[in-house]
Structure formats: structure tokens, C-alpha cells
Amino acid sequence: MNQAIRQEQGLKLRGRLVASHQLPVTTTDPDTFGHQLSLTINKAPALFKQAPCVLDVSAFNEAIEIDTLSRLLDICRKHQLIPFALTGEKKIHLDCAAAVNLAWLDLKAGQPKKEKLAPIEDTMVITTPVRSGQQIYAKNANLLIMNQVSAGAEVVADGNIHVFGALRGRAIAGACGQPNVEVVCQQMLAELIAIAGTYVVQEDFPAGSGPARCRLDQDSLVIDYLA
Incomplete structure (x- = not known):
């Protein structure tokens, strides 16, 4: 009688840093x-x-x-x-x-090095205004809004967020921890901007108005006005 030999294997652990x-x-x-x-x-x-x-x-x-x-x-x-x-x-x-x-x-x-995340390649396109109380989430995608974002609205993306109109409300890019993304809009009036867990509220925005680009520089969120 042949006795089957079963090889037992333990869990294969993977080192992975989680955005927190x-x-x-x-x-x-x-x-x-x-x-x-x-x-x-x-x-x-x-x-x-x-x-x-x-x-x-x-x-x-x-x-x-x-x-x-x-x-x-x-x-x-x-x-x-x-x-x-x-x-x-x-x-x-x-x-x-x-x-x-x-x-x-x-x-x-010292902060651990962040894991290199896969690039975001898909894009969600919104052509209508994002109204107050509405939330849009572009999962595993960039978010392109061809209109305005109203106060009280929230737009979230795992990738970049580009708004071709006024950005009010809250914009959260890099929602899964991707730091190499940005928020760009034609008129910066947001209540809050966040990238990869780092955020800044309107009261702490630098002086300026008009088109703006928001990005991470080390551990700080920078808002550059383009006009």
C-alpha cells in the first residue's frame, strides 16, 4: 500500500507597506x-x-x-x-x-520607503456638474471633470483629478496611497485638497486665485497658482 506524502506549506508572507x-x-x-x-x-x-x-x-x-x-x-x-x-x-x-x-x-x-505602485492608466470622464452632496469615486482611474464641482460635493480618485471648471467642495487624489498624482483645476475654491492621505483645508491655502496645480513635495501638499 502506497502512502501518499503530503507536503504542507506555510503562508507565503509578502512585505507590503499600507497607506495609513x-x-x-x-x-x-x-x-x-x-x-x-x-x-x-x-x-x-x-x-x-x-x-x-x-x-x-x-x-x-x-x-x-x-x-x-x-x-x-x-x-x-x-x-x-x-x-x-x-x-x-x-x-x-x-x-x-x-x-x-x-x-x-x-x-x-525615519519613515519607511513607500512601495512603488502600479501606474494609473484608466480615466473616468464626467461631463456634467458635480452637485452639492454628490460623491464621485474613480477607482483605479484618473478623474477628468469637464465641468464644475459644487460646494459640498466630493470627488475622489486613485489617480489624478483634473477639473476644467471651478473646484469647490473636496478633492481627494491618490486615494489608495499613490503619491505621484496631482489635482489640477481652472479655479481653486476647494474646501479641502488631499493627496495620498496628506491634506490641507481652505483656511491653510496659500494666497492666490484662479487656475491651480496641487502636488506632494516630500510630506507636504503644495498648491501652485498658475495665473
């Missing part, structure tokens, strides 16, 4: 933290929905109580964020991460 938000924690008061988080998320809900995040507790010189840290994590999850790691002063906070079943990232030692 680094969330600075500046207070351990749950109500204050929840309020701060709500204000941030309300600026760009699509940018944060089900998004992985790293809690940065480097503002604290003493270990955060585990019960308090657990409450902060619960608040993140109620806002549909997915906390998966902690960062800060390793000697102080490493045990805290282990106690709440989070990974540890040594972000202070």
Missing part, C-alpha cells in the same frame, strides 16, 4: 479627543472611512493608562477608523502597544 494616517494624540481626555477627531474627519469623510491609522503618543512623557488608551481606540473605531499600531517614545510606550494588542512602529527613526 498617523494620528497625533495630544490629550487623554476621551471627550476632548473624540471632539478633535470629529472635527478632523468631518473635513473629509471619504478620506478616513475604514482607513488604517497609527496613534502617535509621542506627546506624553509617561505611559498612558491602559484603560484610557483602550477608550481612545474605541473612539477611533466608532469613527470608522482602524487603529493597528502605536508610535512614540519606544522605552515608554512599547508595553502600552502590547497591552492593547497593537503593533509598534518606529516612525521616529
